[in-house]
Amino acid sequence: MRRILPARGRTCFCTVRRWSSKHRPLSTQPLEDHLDVISSTSPLSNTRNEAVVIRSHPQFRNAKIVECVDSKVQYVDPCPSEAELAKIYDEDYNAAFGRDFGAGVPEFVSRRADAQLAFVEQNLDKVEVPGAVVEVGAGWGALSKAVQEKWGIKVQCYELDSDAVAFARKRGVDAKIGTLENDDEVPPASLDLILSSMMLEHVPRPFEAVVAWRRKLKVGGALFVEIPLENPCPNWWGADPERPYWVGHLTFFGRGHLEALLDNAGFDVVNATCHDHPVSPGYVMPGDSIPYDVSKVPLHYDTKPSDSQFPKLLRLLATKR
16 A cells, blocks of 8 residues: 655654654654655564655665654665575675685674674673573674683574685684574573674564564573664765665664664663774765775774764664563
8 A cells, every 4th residue: 555645844754653762763864745655564563554665775676765654764665585685695795895704804893793792791781601692694703703712602603604604613603504583403592692793684574583582582681783873874875875885784773773673572771882883894974085994993992982973883782571
C-alpha cells in the first residue's frame, strides 16, 4: 500500500513518537513535499510501520532507502535476496575495504579492536573473566584475537567469508563459517558475552538476529555492539553518494536507534558512547579533500568520546534482562 504524504509548508520534520528521552535519535533529515510513503517492517522492532521513500539504493536493483516515520531509522526496503547479498560481498566488499588477508590486519582494524576491548572491560560488571565468549561477523577476527590474548581464553567467532575464516584460524582463533543464530551446537542460555563489531548494519533483519543472540546468552549475560552512525543518509556515504565507501549496509543507524532496538529485544543498556575513531580509510565526508588516515590520528583518540554533533560511531554494552 502506498500513499502520498503532504508536507505542511515547504518542508517539515516527522514527529518522533513512542520514544523515551534517553532513546530519542538525533535526526536532521527533512521531509520534502509529496513524499511517497509505504507500509514497511521496522528493523528496530519487526513491526509494521509507515516509511518515507528517500532514494534508490546505489548498490541493489529495485531497492529503496526508506525512513520510518516514527523512529527516523533509515533502512533498505525491500531487503536484498541472499543471492544479491552474496554477489555484492563476493565481488565488491573486500575491494572496497581493502581487505587483503595476505597483507595481514590493517592498522585501523587492530586499533579498533583494542579500543573495543577497553570499552568492554570498563563497562563489564564482573570481576571474573567471562567463560563463554562468541564474536559474530568477525571479519579479520581482530577483536576475538585481542580478547584471547588479553583474557587468556578461547573465543569462537562466526563469519560468512571463507577466506576470513581461514585467516582467523591461522591466527589461532576458533572461526567457523555460518551464524550464531543458526548454530544448534550452541545451546540456549550458555554464553556469557557476545561481541559484534561493525556488522549489525549488514544484517538483513537486525531485530530478529539480536533476539536470537539473546536466547544464546545466560540471564545477565552481556552483548557488545559497535555500529557506524550513518543517519541521515547519504551524508555519511563519503565523497560520492553514488559510490559509497561502504558496501552492503542495510540499516543506517542514528543515535538512539540501537538502544531502542535492544530495549525492544529484552536488553538493558549499561553504557553507550559515541566516538569518531578509528574508522575505515575510505571514510570521508562530502567536501573533504583528504580521505581518513588513521596513522595521523593520536592513539588516545580511539577511546575518546566524541564531542561532535554528528559522531561517526557508537559503542554499546547491554545485558540480557
